[in-house]
Amino acid sequence: MERGGLTSLCANIRATHASSRLSWPFLSRPSGSTWQHSGALSRGPTLVQLFPRIRSNCQSCNRFGVKGNLKLHDGVHRSSLMASGSFESNETKLENKESLNTEKLLVDCEEDQECVVGGIVALGKFDALHIGHRQLAIHASKSGAPFLLSFVGMAEVLGWEPRPPIVAQCDRKRVLSTWSPFCGGMVPLEYQVEFSKVRYLTPCQFVEKLSQELRVSGVVAGENYRFGYKAAGDAVELVKLCKEYNLKAFIVSSVMDKAQKCHNGSGRGVVSPNDKGQVSSSRVRQALYNGDMACVSELLGRKHRLVMVVNDTWQVFSTEVSIPKSCLLNQPPVEGMYENCAFFVNEELIGSCQVVIDTQMVQIKSKDGTLVRDLMHDCKVLGVEFG
Incomplete structure (x- = not known):
């Protein structure tokens, strides 16, 4: 190191x-x-x-690669990251579009941001690194080098109550390495974007950054993915905008919780009432609160x-x-x-x-x-x- x-x-x-x-x-x-x-x-x-x-x-954690580099995929380097999140609303907007391009978008990449050039980035919340997240990486690997794009600093910006991660920061590299057999022998890499830098982007501006600044070749997202200022963009608009910017777009159906029991029991209620049964980090947390480790293993695809x-x-x-x-x-x-x-x-x-x-x-x-x-x-x- x-x-x-x-x-x-x-x-x-x-x-x-x-x-x-x-x-x-x-x-x-x-x-x-x-x-x-x-x-x-x-x-x-x-x-x-x-x-x-x-x-x-x-x-x-020096053996686990915290903020260390791992050379993979034709010389690309990576760092272990925190979990990601979705875009939320705020009444303050950036004054002009030019100011959106004054700072480097990726905070853990080289200055030229060539870490993800030509790759396929998966978009979503990656707290638990569960089987639904793995499915996004699998689809990304079918068309290029797979990356997870994580948004960090959300809790601080939005005033959320701090809580421990499901996957320890220094253990994320190990977990992602277990996905290699599912991803054509490639270990998905993970990079982070400071949430405060993209919080007020419109859906169009966000896709523009992916295309022109990060120069990715495509994106993968779940069918319920929302993005952009005030969560204005959905999966349909993502496909439309990617077409305009000549990017591939893959929308993946939600992976469902087959047991349909991980949100029940005596534990604290962390699963939304609007939950439709898809695998989620909230379901993993609920199963941990309930002490149902068989359910946790099923949702994570690992112990x-x-x-x-x-x-x-x-x-x-x-x-x-x-x-x-x-x-x-x-x-x-x-x-x-x-x-x-x-x-x-x-x-x-x-x-x-x-x-x-x-x-x-x-x-x-x-x-x-x-x-x-x-x-x-x-x-x-x-x-x-x-x-």
Whole structure:
């Protein structure tokens, strides 16, 4: 990794960890308090006591490619990204069209923005990277190098309540790599657009930017996709505008939730009443709130991986580790006990485990006698997949 990438990595991890404490009330530790937990787990040593050389969170995701570069598709480079969103309304507009072209559109691409030239970009919300999103990438790969175009900074601009991502930022590259067999052997790349830069574009201006600034060869979107200022554009208009700008346009039918149960149960209601049964990030969140991990796996097309960053608050034992929720980098399932899980150290599968989640802690216990303590001195990030 280049020095610049490492600097960005450290800043990103600090920001991620700080955000988890400030934005997730149920994960935060009260100021001035210490972590308390009943039972034997509360008496163990911390990681820093066991291994003094483990000091900083900034090293936590360097094996996962956070803000690092990966060379793929004829020399194209990429960076791991945040999740995307849709366009919303506001009464303020840019004064003139010329001002729309004064800034680089992609914030994580080279200055000449040739990252996506000639490629097919998929448009949509990519929080969960679920099977519906994968379907967009599959269609994009049939006509060229597939890209996901993500819009970031929406929560800050629109005043949404912060919430943890479904896929940890540093785990997105791994997830996208699992799509390669579905995409003709290509790993879909992901680039981000600062939402504030495109928020007031008309549908025509947005497509114009795709054509003239990014020089893509085509776009892929779902049948319910909306875009442009005040969400004025729909899939029909997208096809029309792409034709005017000589771009290919592919509209993909929604992937439906076959089980049709992930929005039910006792969990918090996050699925819209207008939901028609399509696979969505909201359905994934609802299934996590309900603790229905079979449903989560069906919607994602893979097992959900919870990612935790190492710091000095971990309690480590011979075959167990107890981790404060402030260390989580993405959304956990609801509190409870989960059997038939697997745990990973730095992306390497270690073995099977039992996971217990309560209001403050995540407790991981090896089921095959693996000496967890012996692995911790090399651990930067620990992951758990739910069976």
